[in-house]
Amino acid sequence: MRFFARQPTDSDLIAGLEAGSVQRRQCEDRLYQKYAYLIADGARKHRLGEDDCASAYSDTILTVIENILAGRFEGRAELKTYIYQIFTNKCIDLIRKKSTQRDRVHDAISLDDSLLQLPDSARSVVQQLIAQSDVEHLRKLIGTLGEKCREMILAWGEGYSDEEIARQLNYNTAAVAKTSRLRCLERLRDLYK
Known part of the structure; x- marks a missing residue:
């Protein structure tokens, strides 16, 4: 049986998969x-x-092949209808997954709200640790920029003007220093991102 001489029917495809x-x-x-056009249709x-x-769509085709080989596709509907239904369900699953992940972001408790639940002494200690951690991280990052950038950012952070830098x-000129500082x-x- 030669499949590439003409467009294969559902029966040809099923028989070939089982062969x-x-x-x-x-x-x-x-x-x-044969059904790859569903990708663009699904996106729209x-x-x-x-x-x-x-x-x-790839997951759909793998599922369909697995179902055909396991005898779960009974042929009550056309193969196209069967594929379309599985593909639609997989797209809906993706939409649900994405919306669930977005909802979790909105359910997050802010750090400030968590800090308010702590007693005053613990709150100040936690705030100091967070600030210290941020400063240490920032120092490490500044160190990776190179000597000139490091000096420039530290001088600017201490309040020196672009002219003084x-x-x-x-x-x-101060304009050249400012441009360099902004690049750094x-x-x-x-x-930092």
Whole structure:
């Protein structure tokens, strides 16, 4: 039976999947390609990204193949209808998963609310530890920027103006020092994220 001479029917695909070996692999590929348009349809209908829909579609095809080989596909509906229903369910599962994860973010208790539940003495100790941890982390990051950036940011943090920094670090003008300082701060901001 040669499958690539014409568009395979559902019966051809099912028989090829059950046959095994090379024929099975060819039928798996054909099955995937035959209904791949569902990816774009799913992205539009369910408002999911193409990658999410492609992943749901791949999972769908694997599930369908597994169900056919296990005898769970009884053929009461067309293969296309069967695939469409499983794909739709997988897309809905993705939507639920994403909305559940978003809801968890909103349920989070803020650190400030947690601190208010502590007694005053414990609250000040926790706040000091948090501040100390932030300062240590920031110092480490500043150290990775290089000597010139480190000196510039520390001087600026101590209240020196761009003009004073320019003189201290031998920049031509305060504008050049400011531009350099802003670049260093941008690099630090990227590292801090």
